[in-house]
Amino acid sequence: MASIKFRARGNSDQKEIYIRFSAGRSINIEGKTNYTIDKTLWKFTKATKGANKGKRTEFGEPKQTDTEGKTLKERLDTLSTVINKRYNEATEKGEQINSNWLNKQIDDIQNRTSSEQQDKGDIINFLSAYIEYLPDHIQKSGKRGLSKNTIQKFTNLKNRFADFQQSKRTKYQVTDITPDLSAQFDKYLRKNGYSDNYIGTLIKDLKTAAKHAKREGFNISDNIANIIAPKAETYKVILTLDELEQINNTTFEREALNNAKDWLLIGCYIGQRVSDLLPLTANNIVSKGGLLMLELTQQKTGNKVILPLQNEVQEILNKREGQFPRKISDQKFNTYIKQLCKIAKINTPTKGTIKQEVEIDGKKNDNKIFRNVSGVYPKHELITSHICRRSFASNYYGDIPTPLLMSATGHTTENKFLIYIGKTAVDQAHQLAEYWAKLAAEKKKESNLKVIRKAE
Incomplete structure (x- = not known):
């Protein structure tokens, strides 16, 4: 009988999820699921036997504390069910079951594009769903939901990207988010008079949305790491x-x-x-x-x-x-x-x-x-x-x-x-210089004090 487990691996806080597939003594293979998860959101299990009995393992499942975790759990369950079904069909046909077979099944399952998946993957539809999700998002601190200003920023992104799509007469999928698409979006925004500060905020939020889409199971390009948001001078206006x-x-x-x-x-x-x-x-x-x-x-x-x-x-x-x-x-x-x-x-x-x-x-x-x-x-x-x-x-x-x-x-x-x-850093250096000068003045003042008469 085949057995499927999932484990979160990696040295960073953002873990990659792998699938471990075993059947009998001869088949024990592993493949990347292309999903990732924050380690605080992964429910690790403990070993039940062997030398490591009672110790935490990498195996487990997403915690069911928020919508994101529940959705990821459903995706992993679906992946498990389909791979099990395909394994039974493959053994009947006498196919060889190895790591290449497993990785091929994962890629094939995740690359299927039904009309429903296309709709979910449309950037505007995805951003709409993401905005609805944000009030329920649980932060690392444990606090539920993000601020109204943060949610408004993603609403602004959705509106500006809808304008961009209309100008291009094209509908984009979240899988289309790349440095090239970001550059086109940037060019459109500059042409329409938006400031670099505003453009920078939109580009950073687009990148954040792409990372969330990757965690949701979309095949997002690894090149999103190369998306660079423009920076401009920021003005610190105060009342003295x-x-x-x-x-x-x-x-x-x-x-x-x-x-x-x-x-x-x-x-x-x-x-x-x-x-x-x-x-x-x-x-x-x-x-x-x-x-x-x-x-x-x-x-x-x-x-x-x-x-x-x-x-x-x-x-x-x-x-x-x-x-x-x-x-x-x-x-x-x-x-x-x-x-x-x-x-x-x-x-x-x-x-x-x-x-x-x-x-x-x-x-x-x-x-x-x-x-x-x-x-x-x-x-x-x-x-x-x-x-x-x-x-x-x-x-x-x-x-x-x-x-x-x-x-x-x-x-x-x-x-x-x-x-x-x-x-x-220059401001801090000046402040440190002023502090040292103050200490030096106090030290000099102390050294100039003369004893007039000793106390009897």
């Missing part, structure tokens, strides 16, 4: 502490702007994303060790954050009788902070991008087309809600230990944190 004071000292005629001003100031002093800032209420304030603390759970990461209330934040709450500013939507917050920064004369010429109407191929379209255009603008035109978190991180970098800043902003690595605030 002086500018925050300038805003604080400005009184606005409209109460809506005064309300938004307080939210902006609080955001820049606590360093939270707008999704964590605007829902705050007095219930988030707790007393710990005689100090007032702000306690919240970040929506994107699920991390619990506890911050001491700065004097500036306490002053805002005190004038509002311990309450946070009136609730407003993200959209209104973005609109109001641009207006109030203009009134407060936050006008420093600053590099950044602004969405503007553009011409494509030197022509204005009947439907207005807007793209992010890089340039130098008065800073108030570049203000968005993202400025709160970055201003906090940049303003206090060097004064507050970086790990403490990261615990507030939610960054997981110092490298990502430094990239976020735009610090380079």
Whole structure:
């Protein structure tokens, strides 16, 4: 009787799944299934006999904790069933059963293209299914689902790729994703006025989708590793502490702007994303060790954050009788902070991008087309809600230990944190030089002290 097992092999966290086929004493062969899986999602079994009894083996099956694992388990079960059936047919015909036979069956089974498989493999259909799957995806941390912004990025990819397909009058399959197709997509996006930053995000997400398709069993080209996303200059716009004071000292005629001003100031002093800032209420304030603390759970990461209330934040709450500013939507917050920064004369010429109407191929379209255009603008035109978190991180970098800043902003690595605030190796070298100069000055000051009189 034939026996089929699957095992996850490899030295990296992403394991390749092999099929082990045995029948009697004479047949014990193995072949690649072309599926891969993260080691944390593989349910390893233990040896039941022999010298390794009780020890973990590479054999097992996908964990049934999410849609991806369940789908992969179904694919492996189907592969097992069909190979068993073909083995019975082959033995009746007297065919030789060896590794070549097994690999031929795997390739043949996986390369069959029914109309249903074609539909699933259509890039737009695949992206639609992928977007539906993302809210149920379980991350390595154990947290279920990805953020709304991440899901929106893949929705943007689907829409832009649909436009690209329409321009080519061609429908592409996920198996068509190669560096060449990526280059064609890039060329189309540039021709239509999209920025390198936006194009880079779309290309990286296309590559991510291709990797997911490979895990789903599609025969994706190994060349997807050579897909390179364009990079462009990124602009780190912040409000300095002086500018925050300038805003604080400005009184606005409209109460809506005064309300938004307080939210902006609080955001820049606590360093939270707008999704964590605007829902705050007095219930988030707790007393710990005689100090007032702000306690919240970040929506994107699920991390619990506890911050001491700065004097500036306490002053805002005190004038509002311990309450946070009136609730407003993200959209209104973005609109109001641009207006109030203009009134407060936050006008420093600053590099950044602004969405503007553009011409494509030197022509204005009947439907207005807007793209992010890089340039130098008065800073108030570049203000968005993202400025709160970055201003906090940049303003206090060097004064507050970086790990403490990261615990507030939610960054997981110092490298990502430094990239976020735009610090380079040269910046860090300058900071180190300043620190050494400070130490040297303190040492010199100590050595210049003279003993006037010894204590009796």
